[in-house]
Amino acid sequence: MLLQVKNLTHIYMPGSPYEHRALYNVNLEVHQGDFLGLIGRTGSGKTTLVQHLNGLLKPTQGTVLFKDRDLYGEQKVDWREIRQKIGLVFQYPEEQLFGETVFEDVAFGPRKLGLGEEMVQLRVKKALEMVNLDYNNFKGRSPFNLSRGEMRRVAMAGVLSMEPEILVMDEPSSGLDPRGRKMLLEQVKQFHRQSGITVIFVSHNMEEVALLANRLAVMEGGQIVLEGSPREVFTEAEKLISIGLGIPQVTRLMLELKNKGKQVKADIFSVEEARREIIKLFEEKQGDRS
Amino acid sequence: MMKDITMGQYYPEKSILHDLDPRMKIVLLFFYMILIFFVKTFYGFLFIAIITYLMIKGSHLPVRLFLKSLRPVLVIISFTLFLHAFFTKGGEVLLALGPVTVESAGLVTGLFMTLRLMILVITTSLLTLTTSPIALTDGIEYLLSPLKKVGVPAHELAMMMTISLRFIPILILESDKIMKAQLARGADFNRGNVVERARNMVPLIVPLFVSAFRRADELATAMEARGYRGGEGRTRLNILRLSPRDFHALTFVALVFVLVLATGL
Numbered sequence: 001m002l003l004q005v006k007n008l009t010h011i012y013m014p015g016s017p018y019e020h021r022a023l024y025n026v027n028l029e030v031h032q033g034d035f036l037g038l039i040g041r042t043g044s045g046k047t048t049l050v051q052h053l054n055g056l057l058k059p060t061q062g063t064v065l066f067k068d069r070d071l072y073g074e075q076k077v078d079w080r081e082i083r084q085k086i087g088l089v090f091q092y093p094e095e096q097l098f099g100e101t102v103f104e105d106v107a108f109g110p111r112k113l114g115l116g117e118e119m120v121q122l123r124v125k126k127a128l129e130m131v132n133l134d135y136n137n138f139k140g141r142s143p144f145n146l147s148r149g150e151m152r153r154v155a156m157a158g159v160l161s162m163e164p165e166i167l168v169m170d171e172p173s174s175g176l177d178p179r180g181r182k183m184l185l186e187q188v189k190q191f192h193r194q195s196g197i198t199v200i201f202v203s204h205n206m207e208e209v210a211l212l213a214n215r216l217a218v219m220e221g222g223q224i225v226l227e228g229s230p231r232e233v234f235t236e237a238e239k240l241i242s243i244g245l246g247i248p249q250v251t252r253l254m255l256e257l258k259n260k261g262k263q264v265k266a267d268i269f270s271v272e273e274a275r276r277e278i279i280k281l282f283e284e285k286q287g288d289r290s
Numbered sequence: 291m292m293k294d295i296t297m298g299q300y301y302p303e304k305s306i307l308h309d310l311d312p313r314m315k316i317v318l319l320f321f322y323m324i325l326i327f328f329v330k331t332f333y334g335f336l337f338i339a340i341i342t343y344l345m346i347k348g349s350h351l352p353v354r355l356f357l358k359s360l361r362p363v364l365v366i367i368s369f370t371l372f373l374h375a376f377f378t379k380g381g382e383v384l385l386a387l388g389p390v391t392v393e394s395a396g397l398v399t400g401l402f403m404t405l406r407l408m409i410l411v412i413t414t415s416l417l418t419l420t421t422s423p424i425a426l427t428d429g430i431e432y433l434l435s436p437l438k439k440v441g442v443p444a445h446e447l448a449m450m451m452t453i454s455l456r457f458i459p460i461l462i463l464e465s466d467k468i469m470k471a472q473l474a475r476g477a478d479f480n481r482g483n484v485v486e487r488a489r490n491m492v493p494l495i496v497p498l499f500v501s502a503f504r505r506a507d508e509l510a511t512a513m514e515a516r517g518y519r520g521g522e523g524r525t526r527l528n529i530l531r532l533s534p535r536d537f538h539a540l541t542f543v544a545l546v547f548v549l550v551l552a553t554g555l
Binding site: 051054056079080083084087088090093095096097098108109112113144158159162 | 467468470471472473474475476477478492493495496497500501
């Protein structure tokens with residue numbers, strides 16, 4: 001078990017008129033190589049949960065185990081080490097850029113790890129390539145003169161350059177146009193496959209998570225209400241709709257077709273898959289006639 | 291981390307003091323402060339303390355809020371007491387340590403000064419706790435408006451105050467978020483000597499400034515888009531009107547004022 005969240009409860013500003021229970025008794029397991037999609041509406045506790053994974057927030061109750069090590073137990077934890085191993089990309093990460101050049105910004109993390117200049121350069125190059133930015137073209141440019149999508153990728157490279165074992169991304173696609181969103185998702189998919197890094201992908205968008213994740217956890221009101229493979233989770237279509245999340249449009253279409261008595265699979269998340277399934281159905285029909 | 295900052299510390303509640311006209315509250319606070327400097331006897335301070343306590347009760351706010359407001363000025367208060375006790379001479383010698391003496395007149399002036407400062411701070415928080423920042427700036431703008439004739443930009447000053455008050459919580463949240471994000475990238479804000487610490491702040495300050503400028507820009511555009519052209523000919527949604535309770539408050543403070551002056555407390 002790589003990461004285990006145990007009975008986690010978090011209360012903001014306890015004892016004040018603004019007291020707010022953001023998480024209640026959350027349990028979650030993440031395995032090596034997982035691509036976990038953490039879905040929920042705004043205010044469901046997703047961000048609060050992921051900030052507990054590297055000590056940016058301390059739990060009111062419960063704990064987090066990383067490789068069977070208790071992060072909030074008796075023993076003191078070196079947070080810098082944990083934060084290197086569990087990389088967290090915040091929502092709108094482009095708002096944290098500060099370096100004079102893209103290189104300086106991405107090199108911040110590796111330098112803080114105390115790596116030598118040669119190693120730092122290697123890491124920066126690798127990280128920029130992972131997010132599909134040309135090293136020679138971008139290294140000398142100011143991060144403030146880039147497009148929003150490019151800025152976001154630089155910020156992601158800033159976390160990837162620390163070579164984390166787990167990459168947590170908090171709503172990485174929000175605020176991007178459809179093309180930028182598609183590109184980003186492709187890249188995430190690609191480096192998940194290539195480097196085998198464990199990914200926790202936070203989102204409120206079912207469509208994008210369904211295509212990428214091998215496991216889904218659905219949050220509502222500070223609790224995890226559904227968990228399992230996308231197939232398992234999407235069978236609970238009604239529950240998802242009542243939460244206000246819904247299921248991907250193609251999956252919904254296939255479900256409708258199935259309900260109308262067509263012989264199709266309903267656990268389909270991409271348009272391409274759906275196309276093949278429907279063509280197959282037509283071909284079978286034609287075969288029957290002839 | 292920075293949630294303890296109490297600025298624009300408005301505490302919503304239902305009470306007479308919350309409902310008073312902000313202009314009246316500012317004016318009355320001003321006179322009450324003057325009054326505090328007229329008081330010269332212990333009975334006088336006892337009287338003022340009781341009146342202040344009654345006003346706190348009248349605001350329906352927990353007393354601990356007012357004690358909390360004293361904390362930042364505690365150093366100044368004890369310093370005042372200390373200075374007066376040792377350096378103001380006159381009356382009986384109470385304590386003598388070689389050439390250093392504590393004399394009764396010094397102790398009394400010191401105590402009076404301390405009491406004055408404490409009551410000043412408490413009554414000021416009474417104003418800021420019961421008045422929303424918006425109402426407060428409205429009141430200030432109105433009270434400053436006679437000065438427009440001599441070229442004081444009253445409306446612009448009030449607008450600046452409103453905007454900066456509005457931005458404080460936003461910037462606190464923002465810096466909290468950026469700080470966390472940089473911590474996640476291995477930053478450390480509490481390590482090293484002064485120079486290193488200052489340098490460590492760069493990843494926090496730069497994004498904070500960038501976003502503050504961006505926000506200011508967006509706000510300016512949004513205001514222009516809604517046709518904002520400064521105070522000239524501008525009407526209000528909530529017009530400040532004095533009501534009978536404002537005159538009751540005025541009568542109350544005037545009575546206290548006269549009573550203190552007449553009896554020579």
